[in-house]
Amino acid sequence: MLPDLPPLLAIESSCDDTAAAVWADGRLAASVVASQRVHEGWGGVVPELASRAHQRLIVPTVQTALDEAGLAMGDLGAIAVTYGPGLAGSLLVGLSAAKGLALGLGVPLIGVNHLEGHVYSVFVEEPHPAFPFLCLTVSGGHTLLTLVREGFVHEELGRTRDDAAGEAYDKVARLLGLGYPGGPPVDKRAADGDASFLSLASPRITGQKARSLADFSFSGIKTAVRYALDDVPEPERDVWLETHRGDVCASFQRAVVDALVSALSDAVRQTGVRDVAIVGGVSANRGLRARAAETAEAEGWRLHVPALSYSVDNAAMIAVTAAFKWAAGETSPLSLGAEPSLAL
Numbered sequence: 001m002l003p004d005l006p007p008l009l010a011i012e013s014s015c016d017d018t019a020a021a022v023w024a025d026g027r028l029a030a031s032v033v034a035s036q037r038v039h040e041g042w043g044g045v046v047p048e049l050a051s052r053a054h055q056r057l058i059v060p061t062v063q064t065a066l067d068e069a070g071l072a073m074g075d076l077g078a079i080a081v082t083y084g085p086g087l088a089g090s091l092l093v094g095l096s097a098a099k100g101l102a103l104g105l106g107v108p109l110i111g112v113n114h115l116e117g118h119v120y121s122v123f124v125e126e127p128h129p130a131f132p133f134l135c136l137t138v139s140g141g142h143t144l145l146t147l148v149r150e151g152f153v154h155e156e157l158g159r160t161r162d163d164a165a166g167e168a169y170d171k172v173a174r175l176l177g178l179g180y181p182g183g184p185p186v187d188k189r190a191a192d193g194d195a196s197f198l199s200l201a202s203p204r205i206t207g208q209k210a211r212s213l214a215d216f217s218f219s220g221i222k223t224a225v226r227y228a229l230d231d232v233p234e235p236e237r238d239v240w241l242e243t244h245r246g247d248v249c250a251s252f253q254r255a256v257v258d259a260l261v262s263a264l265s266d267a268v269r270q271t272g273v274r275d276v277a278i279v280g281g282v283s284a285n286r287g288l289r290a291r292a293a294e295t296a297e298a299e300g301w302r303l304h305v306p307a308l309s310y311s312v313d314n315a316a317m318i319a320v321t322a323a324f325k326w327a328a329g330e331t332s333p334l335s336l337g338a339e340p341s342l343a344l
């Protein structure tokens with residue numbers, strides 16, 4: 001699908017992962033992610049600590065990616081970098097490194113929207129979806145359903161009104177004392193919990209109140225979990241949590257997965273488009289992957305979910321997106337700035 005291009009280096013530093021990848025000979029040649037440990041114990045990402053950690057990690061991460069690809073700096077034909085959305089201080093570290101490399105090597109700079117990166121993460125490995133395809137982006141900051149047409153045209157079919165799905169996982173995990181990021185431990189505990197333990201209202205808004213086909217609100221479900229905890233008298237709470245943590249996780253996960261997969265089913269029915277992608281950190285969720293696969297089988301969709309390492313933040317998705325842009329002749333000026341609130 002992509003023409004042969006000279007090797008391209010991609011840098012991703014929008015949040016708390018310092019990542020670099022190399023795309024060469026029409027495929028991924030290396031992908032390295034240095035996850036920052038400095039945020040553990042803070043219950044979330046601390047922006048100032050993130051940018052300082054990026055500064056420390058960026059050069060060794062780029063060098064490791066080049067070593068893995070068996071290439072030298074001088075072999076590179078372009079430098080790609082995430083310029084938004086994300087934390088301003090974090091984005092600036094990646095952008096400065098990328099601009100320095102592009103200027104020093106005399107090669108083009110290619111700015112990539114992190115959200116486009118998530119969408120195109122399903123092109124890192126085969127089989128690729130066919131255009132147009134439906135794409136559910138579920139991450140720490142976004143919950144968005146789009147119809148993706150060839151040439152980076154995204155038609156929005158719906159989004160969350162408030163919290164993102166990943167944010168809801170993180171907040172529920174915090175309530176349950178499961179640490180940050182919350183998605184993986186909640187997913188793990190949900191596997192052997194009783195999903196009928198709590199009856200939680202769906203985070204999907206349907207019927208007359210719905211503004212779109214995929215209208216979500218995740219702030220209520222987190223609050224409902226908090227109320228369920230508040231109902232347990234304080235002295236009994238620790239024991240109650242020990243007994244029911246998995247049940248709360250399973251109930252929460254079932255409500256989220258039902259909401260997301262039902263929106264996808266309705267979108268397939270309404271648009272007639274059968275290639276469906278689920279991308280972003282929450283697409284790593286085992287419950288969501290399993291339910292989407294069952295529904296795809298039953299309803300005849302072709303489901304595309306990236307490998308786990310390309311669901312959460314990574315530079316491989318930035319590299320493949322940049323390869324698409326470069327092939328279309330799109331490069332960026334060296335004046336490219338960080339855009340913390342960039343939309344799709």
Ligand SMILES: Nc1ncnc2c1ncn2[C@@H]1O[C@H](COP(=O)(O)OP(=O)(O)OP(=O)(O)O)[C@@H](O)[C@H]1O
Pocket residue numbers: 015085086114118138139140141142165166167169170181182183184187280281282283284285286311312313
């Ligand atoms: N197995 C899982 N189940 C559910 N959620 C998960 C799982 N693994 C990771 N997550 C969630 O994914 C989110 C991180 O995803 P990602 O790295 O794509 O987000 P981000 O880059 O912070 O946000 P955005 O991409 O919207 O800017 C976190 O909220 C995390 O809890």
Ligand SMILES: [Mg+2]
Pocket residue numbers: 114118139140280281312313
């Ligand atoms: Mg992300």
